[in-house]
Amino acid sequence: MRRLFLLAPLLLFAVGCGVVQSSADEATDVAREVARKAGERLYGQRPRTAEDVGRSASGIDGVEVLRVQGASTHDGNGIDVVVRTTGSAYEGWLAPREVAVRRCFAVRVSPTSAWGEDPRDVDCPDGPALTFAPLPPPPRLPYAELRATLPRVPVGGLADEAAVRRVVAALNLQPEILAEVKADGGRVGVLLSVRGNGFDAQDCLLARVGPGATEVWAPPRIQRMPGEGGCGIGNALDPQPAPH
Numbered sequence: 001m002r003r004l005f006l007l008a009p010l011l012l013f014a015v016g017c018g019v020v021q022s023s024a025d026e027a028t029d030v031a032r033e034v035a036r037k038a039g040e041r042l043y044g045q046r047p048r049t050a051e052d053v054g055r056s057a058s059g060i061d062g063v064e065v066l067r068v069q070g071a072s073t074h075d076g077n078g079i080d081v082v083v084r085t086t087g088s089a090y091e092g093w094l095a096p097r098e099v100a101v102r103r104c105f106a107v108r109v110s111p112t113s114a115w116g117e118d119p120r121d122v123d124c125p126d127g128p129a130l131t132f133a134p135l136p137p138p139p140r141l142p143y144a145e146l147r148a149t150l151p152r153v154p155v156g157g158l159a160d161e162a163a164v165r166r167v168v169a170a171l172n173l174q175p176e177i178l179a180e181v182k183a184d185g186g187r188v189g190v191l192l193s194v195r196g197n198g199f200d201a202q203d204c205l206l207a208r209v210g211p212g213a214t215e216v217w218a219p220p221r222i223q224r225m226p227g228e229g230g231c232g233i234g235n236a237l238d239p240q241p242a243p244h
Contacts (some may be wrong), residue, residue, distance in 0.1 A: 005093060010066035023091035023099040030087030032153045035105035035119040038063050042109045047074045047199040053109050055132040057081050064129035066104060078110025083231060084124055138194045139174040141205040146171065146192070147216040155212040159188040164209055168192075189236030196226065206239075 038060045047220060054068040063083050070079035084104045090096040105119035149167045153159050161183040166178050168190060180191040187210035196202035201224040207216040222243045223230025231241060 003088055009208055011102065017092045023089040024101055026089035026100040027087040027099050028103050030089065031101060031103040032083040032087070032105060032119060032121075034062050034085040034087065035083050035107055036116065038085075039107040039113075039117055039119060040115065041105065041107070042081070043113065043115055044198065045111050047072060048079075048109075050079050051132060052081050053081060054130060055135070057083060057107070058130065062086065065132075066125045066127070068130065072109060073109050074191055078108055078113065081107045081109060082125060083107055084086070084129070098196075138203050139176050141177065141192050141194070141203060141218075142171055142173070143205055143216060143218070146190070146207055147214075148204065150190075150207060150209055150214050150216070152214050153209060153211050157211050158186040159183065159209040161188050164190060180233045184237050187237060189233050191231065191233045191236055192230050196231075198226055201225050202231045206231075206236040208236050208239075 011088055018046060020127065021117060038057060041144055042056060048056075049072050050068045050070055053073065055063050057063055058065045064085075066084055067078060067082035069082075070076065075197045082104055083106075084102055086100060086102050088100040089100050091099055102124075103192055104122050104124035106122045108117065139213055146167075149170070151163050151167070163180065165181050168181060173192070176194055178191075178193050178195065180193075182189050187208060190207035190209075191204060192207075193202060193204035201221045204224060205216065205218055208214070218224075219230035219235060219240070220243055222228065223235070229235060
């Protein structure tokens with residue numbers, strides 16, 4: 001009995017200070033944090049359609065996409081994505097019991113939205129989660145064909161830019177593959193690339209034709225990430241050092 005009397009003032013103090021929170025509220029906070037992290041994953045300045053945003057959101061672990069509103073990120077207020085997430089917490093001291101909730105939040109995706117912006121609590125729309133068709137696979141870059149047909153230049157010679165351009169033209173590349181050829185100091189660099197999405201590693205192939213050596217390679221993934229410059233013609237002529 002004395003122990004109960006000692007605990008009672010502490011419990012009253014905690015309630016009076018607003019410290020005590022129900023397990024359902026704690027679980028909801030966890031679900032909200034999942035939605036907020038999803039908003040961070042979707043954040044960016046690149047224009048995207050509603051389908052692009054919905055597809056990206058549906059690929060995030062723990063997130064179900066129930067509604068996508070808006071045409072594109074750069075039209076009006078951007079795109080609102082209603083997502084459903086799950087959170088859990090425990091209640092009880094002696095035999096803790098898990099309390100799980102499923103809640104819905106609206107995540108705004110727009111160039112004017114703030115990083116880490118809190119999602120809005122919304123009612124869950126009726127119906128199942130939305131599904132999105134996967135993007136078509138990127139075209140295959142012709143590594144073997146390029147390596148087999150690029151000219152070889154003897155030591156002391158000079159690479160012929162026109163000859164390299166003829167080889168690239170003869171590959172009959174798919175329209176999605178961009179080609180660039182540049183000569184510099186007796187060498188010729190080649191870049192074959194597929195336009196990236198601004199988030200993931202870009203697909204590209206580099207080649208360099210020079211006196212005594214003709215090389216074809218794909219840069220390491222870290223160099224093909226946005227902003228790293230690995231898929232640039234300069235990296236064909238003067239390759240970046242290998243990442244550690």
